[in-house]
Amino acid sequence: MAKDLLNVKNLSIQYSTDEGVVKAVDNMTFEIGVGETIGIVGETGAGKTTTALGIMQLVPNPPGKIVQGEVIFKGEDLLKKNDEEMRKIRGNKISMIFQDPMTSLNPVMTTEDQIAEVILLHQDVDSKEAKEKARDMIETVGIPRERGKEYPHQFSGGMRQRIVIAIALACNPELLIADEPTTALDVTIQAQVLKLMKRLKEDFETSMIMITHDLGVVANICDKVAIMYTGYVVEYAKVRDLYNNPLHPYTQGLFGSIPNVEADEKRLNPIKGLMPDPTEVPEGCPFNPRCPKVMDVCKSVLPQRVEVEDGHYVNCHLYPPEEYQK
Numbered sequence: 395m396a397k398d399l400l401n402v403k404n405l406s407i408q409y410s411t412d413e414g415v416v417k418a419v420d421n422m423t424f425e426i427g428v429g430e431t432i433g434i435v436g437e438t439g440a441g442k443t444t445t446a447l448g449i450m451q452l453v454p455n456p457p458g459k460i461v462q463g464e465v466i467f468k469g470e471d472l473l474k475k476n477d478e479e480m481r482k483i484r485g486n487k488i489s490m491i492f493q494d495p496m497t498s499l500n501p502v503m504t505t506e507d508q509i510a511e512v513i514l515l516h517q518d519v520d521s522k523e524a525k526e527k528a529r530d531m532i533e534t535v536g537i538p539r540e541r542g543k544e545y546p547h548q549f550s551g552g553m554r555q556r557i558v559i560a561i562a563l564a565c566n567p568e569l570l571i572a573d574e575p576t577t578a579l580d581v582t583i584q585a586q587v588l589k590l591m592k593r594l595k596e597d598f599e600t601s602m603i604m605i606t607h608d609l610g611v612v613a614n615i616c617d618k619v620a621i622m623y624t625g626y627v628v629e630y631a632k633v634r635d636l637y638n639n640p641l642h643p644y645t646q647g648l649f650g651s652i653p654n655v656e657a658d659e660k661r662l663n664p665i666k667g668l669m670p671d672p673t674e675v676p677e678g679c680p681f682n683p684r685c686p687k688v689m690d691v692c693k694s695v696l697p698q699r700v701e702v703e704d705g706h707y708v709n710c711h712l713y714p715p716e717e718y719q720k
């Protein structure tokens with residue numbers, strides 16, 4: 395069993411809005427071992443990005459606030475670090491890749507200068523060495539090193555995202571957080587970028603959090619997965635266990651929403667209904683109004699996390715703790 399690099403414990407993050415309080419992340423717990431990748435999956439608004447921002451201490455405050463929890467990175471709680479300490483960690487030990495590469499790149503700076511800037515900030519090298527390392531990174535992500543002299547607009551979308559990956563990996567971070575890194579790209583380019591990320595993660599032994607709404611991406615790249623619904627993790631397991639034996643009706647619904655070519659199904663079975671208004675999440679289990687297996691208890695009592703098989707956790711009244719507690 396890999397040693398834990400990151401332990402997120404009971405993390406809760408809220409936003410105060412004019413409409414009321416949004417519990418964007420509610421009592422979230424997961425861990426990542428060295429070299430391991432976890433997928434965080436959920437529909438839009440489930441709280442995936444807020445989880446990432448919480449780990450990086452980048453939740454905008456106001457309106458956001460971390461109300462409880464711990465984010466233990468290599469034995470130290472990041473939530474207890476000050477701005478200066480966090481600046482040294484971000485981009486160096488923990489990096490983040492966002493959905494749209496254009497928002498992360500500076501349009502008026504050459505790509506090699508942008509990578510070199512990060513290296514200079516965190517490593518004890520002069521600018522010539524930093525530039526050389528930057529060109530090495532450009533080559534590592536599959537772009538000819540001479541193109542480092544070019545500006546972001548001279549690259550295609552897929553190449554820009556490769557540059558963003560090069561920036562994120564420039565200081566060989568121990569943890570990479572990728573927030574829907576391929577969503578803005580064409581399907582064929584998506585596959586190439588994912589393949590690249592998978593290879594780099596293995597070469598550099600980087601641990602990774604992959605935020606996505608795509609279960610295919612998870613199957614491809616992740617070791618573990620947390621399924622989120624309205625800020626709340628409903629199921630958490632090794633990828634293989636979750637795919638072989640999805641327990642939560644919401645997870646089962648997500649699988650029912652994927653076209654299955656082999657089964658030659660005529661129609662999909664999308665989950666009925668919509669995610670609730672984030673300021674008016676239903677009492678009890680937040681999924682209860684959409685759940686095909688809803689019981690009375692689901693409408694008033696929030697289910698607790700139960701370990702149904704080794705390392706496979708679910709929050710659902712169909713799995714009462716007394717039956718599964720060892």
Ligand SMILES: Nc1ncnc2c1ncn2[C@@H]1O[C@H](COP(=O)(O)OP(=O)(O)OP(=O)(O)O)[C@@H](O)[C@H]1O
Nearest residue numbers: 409411416418437438439440441442443444457672
């Ligand atoms: N700055 C903010 N102010 C108020 N509410 C916010 C803010 N940022 C996020 N939220 C709310 O918090 C909840 C979680 O949002 P978050 O962006 O973390 O979800 P997500 O799962 O990453 O969604 P997406 O896939 O669309 O990025 C949503 O209800 C969202 O409206």
